[in-house]
Amino acid sequence: MSKKVTDTVQxxxxxxxxxxxxxxVDIEFVKEGQNWFLRVFIDSExxxxxxxxxxxxxxxSEKLDEADPITQNYFLEVSSPGAERPLKKKADFEKSLGKxxxxxxxxxxxxxxxFEGKLAEFDGQTVxxxxxxxxxxxRVNIPYEKIANARLAVTF
Incomplete structure (x- = not known):
């Protein structure tokens, strides 16, 4: 079985x-309408x-053109994940304590x-x-493996 596009791009x-x-932060390869989009989300401190x-x-883009791992035509987009950044890895939860x-x-x-509120604690297993x-x-304790998706939340 061939590797997923996102794994290859990573x-x-x-x-x-x-x-x-x-x-x-994340990579998405999605079809929207007639077009495919390869989205790479990056960040730093x-x-x-x-x-x-x-x-x-x-x-x-240069590396992708050389290796040509994607058969479809696509648009490459590289951007910040934005203010409501997704929390994908355990390290993301650790960095987001208090937010x-x-x-x-x-x-x-x-x-x-x-659930929406302040991320008070994370011990690697429970949020x-x-x-x-x-x-x-x-205070609600949520087992890490039960989280379907999580992101930072901007509040006004």
Whole structure:
């Protein structure tokens, strides 16, 4: 069985990002309408700017053209994950302690599948969120393996 496009692109992108001291946040290969998009999301401690995105795009595009691992025509997009960055890896949760997060679980926990609040604790196995339900503050422990998706949440 051939490797997934995203895995192949990750192997190609990682050395480029390491050289530029950037972090790979996520890779998507999706079809929207008639077009395919290869989206590479990058970040760093201080965020990323358009020049860094352009450097990664140019270097990765060159590698992709040489190896030609994708049979479809596609558009390559390299960008920051934005303010509501996804939390994909355990390290993302550790770096996000004290920040507001939005999370969905595969199954209900304390009767809920959607959680929004402050990421209070993470021990590698369990995420603890401080959230307000109606007018009461509540701490909810969510097993890491039960998280379907999570992201930072911007609150106003």
């Amino acid at each position: 192997e190609m992108a990682q050395p480029i990002l390491d050289d530029l001291q950037l972090e790979l 201080n965020g990323v700017d358009i020049e860094e995105c352009a450097k990664v795009s140019e270097a990765l 507001n997060v939005y999370m969905k679980t595969y199954e209900p926990i304390d009767g809920l599948k959607v 603890t969120i401080e959230m307000t339900v109606k007018t009461r503050k509540k």
